[in-house]
Every structure is written in C-alpha cells, then in structure tokens.
Amino acid sequence: MKALKTISFLVFTILFIFGCETKSEQITNTEDYNKYLTLKDNKSVTFAHKEIDFWQKKFDEAPNQISYLSQLASNYNMLFEYTGDIKNLYKTEELLTKSNEAYDYSRVSTVRSLARNYISQHRFKEALVLANKALAIGEGKKETQKLLFDVQMELGNYPEAVKNLNAIRDMNSFDYLIRLAKWNDHKGDLNTAITLMEKARDIAEKDDNKGLKIWSYSNLGDFYGHAGRIQESYDSFLKTLALDPNYSYALKGIAWIVFSKERNTKEANRIIDAIAVTHNTPDFYLLKSQIAQFEGNKNKEIKNRNAYFSMMKNNNYGAMYNKYNALIYADDKKTASKALEIAKIEVEHRPTADSYDLLAWAYLNVGENKKALEVAQNHVVGKSFEPKVQYHLAMIYKSNNLALKAKPIKEELLSSLYELGPNFDKKVNQL
Numbered sequence: 001m002k003a004l005k006t007i008s009f010l011v012f013t014i015l016f017i018f019g020c021e022t023k024s025e026q027i028t029n030t031e032d033y034n035k036y037l038t039l040k041d042n043k044s045v046t047f048a049h050k051e052i053d054f055w056q057k058k059f060d061e062a063p064n065q066i067s068y069l070s071q072l073a074s075n076y077n078m079l080f081e082y083t084g085d086i087k088n089l090y091k092t093e094e095l096l097t098k099s100n101e102a103y104d105y106s107r108v109s110t111v112r113s114l115a116r117n118y119i120s121q122h123r124f125k126e127a128l129v130l131a132n133k134a135l136a137i138g139e140g141k142k143e144t145q146k147l148l149f150d151v152q153m154e155l156g157n158y159p160e161a162v163k164n165l166n167a168i169r170d171m172n173s174f175d176y177l178i179r180l181a182k183w184n185d186h187k188g189d190l191n192t193a194i195t196l197m198e199k200a201r202d203i204a205e206k207d208d209n210k211g212l213k214i215w216s217y218s219n220l221g222d223f224y225g226h227a228g229r230i231q232e233s234y235d236s237f238l239k240t241l242a243l244d245p246n247y248s249y250a251l252k253g254i255a256w257i258v259f260s261k262e263r264n265t266k267e268a269n270r271i272i273d274a275i276a277v278t279h280n281t282p283d284f285y286l287l288k289s290q291i292a293q294f295e296g297n298k299n300k301e302i303k304n305r306n307a308y309f310s311m312m313k314n315n316n317y318g319a320m321y322n323k324y325n326a327l328i329y330a331d332d333k334k335t336a337s338k339a340l341e342i343a344k345i346e347v348e349h350r351p352t353a354d355s356y357d358l359l360a361w362a363y364l365n366v367g368e369n370k371k372a373l374e375v376a377q378n379h380v381v382g383k384s385f386e387p388k389v390q391y392h393l394a395m396i397y398k399s400n401n402l403a404l405k406a407k408p409i410k411e412e413l414l415s416s417l418y419e420l421g422p423n424f425d426k427k428v429n430q431l
Helices: 030-037 043-061 067-083 086-102 108-120 124-137 141-155 158-167 174-187 190-206 210-226 230-243 248-261 265-276 282-295 298-314 322-330 336-349 353-365 369-379 387-399 403-413 422-429
Strands: none
Touching: 030 230, 030 248, 030 265, 043 067, 067 086, 067 108, 086 108, 108 124, 108 141, 124 141, 141 158, 141 174, 158 174, 174 190, 174 210, 190 210, 210 230, 210 248, 230 248, 248 265, 248 282, 265 282, 282 298, 282 322, 282 422, 322 336, 322 353, 336 353, 353 369, 353 387, 369 387, 387 403, 387 422, 403 422
16 A cells, blocks of 8 residues: 555746744644654554564574565564665565465466565556466455556556556445546546545444554545645544654655645754654655755755755665655756756656656756657646646746646646745746
C-alpha cells in the first residue's frame, strides 16, 4: 500500500521569496500533537528488532528453513518504514531475493513481496516483470492483479491498470476502493476519490482493522488537504497518530499545515526536527530549505539543501529521489542541464505524464522553449492534474507567448496554493 502514498504536499522548487507576515486561520493546536514529538521509544521498532533476533537465530540453526527468510524480510521492511534507513530496504531485498532463488521463483507470495520492494525503490520495470511472473504462476490471482494495477499506474500503462482494476471490482473491498480512489484522483476527480477513500475508511472501522484504519486516515489527510479541507485533513492526521503515535507521515502532514496554512515557520521546523530524530530521510532537509526560503533566510535555505545532497551522496537511494533532484537542478541555470539528464532517465524508466512534465520543465530551463511546449502538448496536457505540473505548464505557455492558455491554469492554481506551498504565492500571482 505504501506505493499508493503520495507526498505531493512537499514541493521542492526554489522560487522567489514571498514575505511571511501574513497570518492565517488557526487550525492546529500544539496540545493536540506535542506528546507525539517527545516519544522515548517506538514499540513497532522494538518489536521488529526482537523478531529479527528471534528469526535470525532460528535460521542460523536451520538454514534449510527458507520460510524464515520471509519473516526476517518482513521485519527489516518494518524498520525501513519507521526509521527511513535505506539499508533496511536493501536488506529486505537481499533476504527476499535469497528466498525467491531458493524456491526458484515459484512461491507467488514471495515473488509479490520482492516486487513491492522494487516499487519502494522505484525499480518499476523490474517490479512489473515479477508481477507478471506471479500472474503466470496463477495462485492468488486477485492479489497479483492488485499488484499489477499498482505497478502499471507507476509506469503510466493506464489501459492495463484499468483492466486489472476491473478484474478485482468489489465495492465492499477495502483494497479495491483505495485503488479506485487512486484512479479517480489520477483522472482529476478528487471529490469522487475522497468519497471512495471514505468508504474504504468505513470498512476499516467496521472491521476494526488497525493497520487499515491508520492507512486510510493518513491518506484521507492528504486528500482533504488537496481539496482545501484543512480542518478535516488535520483531524485525520490526529486520528492516525492516536492509533500509531510513531507514524511520522502524519506528523509531516501536520507540519505542512502549520507551514503552508498557518505560516508558522518556527513551529513547522520544531515538528520536523522532532520527527527527524527517529525517522531521518532526505526530504526533511528539502522541507526545511523551503521553509527557510519563505523566511528569506538564504543561508539556511542553502545549508539545508546542501545537507540534502550530502545525505544523497552518503546513502544509495537509487532513483527514489530523481524527481526532486531534477526539480532542484532545473531552478538554477548552472545546473539545469543536469535536470535534463535526470528527466530523460525518468521518462525512460517511468513514462508517466509527471515524468514528461519534468522533461518539459527541464527543457524550458535550459532555454529550449519550443521543445518544452512540444513535450508538454504531446505528453502532459490533460494527463496530469497535479498543481505543480499545471504551474509548469502555465510557465511553458507563457514562455511561448501563449498567455491566453496560461490564464485559466492560473485561476485553478490560485485555489491550490495550500498544496503548492507559500513560496508559490508570488509566482502564481505573476503568471
């Protein structure tokens, strides 16, 4: 399910500084979430470590028991989810690969698990190969079709994705509803997506399934935010944390509300710093850089951006942060050519409208306005409704003297400023 996560509330382009004097309606209350910022332990992490010790000893004593590898892999993946440490994701891959090799890739659940690991790594084409292998085995076909929908969506193979979605149709199924919600969100029908996600939440609540409740609450937090329903977004993130106090994704969502809606940069930084103690990933530095930009603190902005690249250098994240690297590089004429290189790779690996948007944006920033327009018209227009994509499209139109085409996009973007973030206020108004 993590493949369905969206982190669209983090926008990393470096734009003109916009003053932060404006105060906004107060949504958050520190008393609601303070207790989650000072937790001394994480029961899920402690449990995972104990399980790893247990299963590793059993495997060492009986290395012919291949099933123990999957138990180990599951717990290393849990460590990755809660700590963000990329080494745990690669350890999960190593264990699942060993297990699949031992079974000669004949055990469908283990094949699917490795495919999901590849999705987390943004190795989508390899994930598709494994998903098709699982389908060929035949066992647990509906579970494999769910996986195929997820992979095909990531690859932009939408007709194939819909075929698999239709194959698992069941309006009483949580797994079907969340995927149908994702499909409607992709089409730009956010209201329907929210209605479907709420139906999924209701199922999770009726079944009292803690894991599914956490997942649906946090995703609804995102969806409500995209729809400008900020109070409901905040409430959903709090409901997530009430069930799992260590769920950093929900705390990040609250940090975004504090920053983007309330313009309280000090409090947003305090939340982010607290999360980063136990869940340290590169995107925190980008968010802090974005906040510093809004504050007009150029030194802090650059310092955090450099810290992001330092973390990228010291850890092998593969293609996981290619999108954000491209956006950062595109915003500086000196590095825009690097953005173009990355965007071409992304289009090759993942030919979605979002990847083509990166390519068009990179072309624009290296001065190839007409090429940018050609790519956008052929691969982006009408195929992605993400605000950042629409902003890029408006800029491409404007740079090609097509101001009339940019005007309706500007009107749409003015209602998406919360999702885009405060640094876009001035830019959107100048379109």
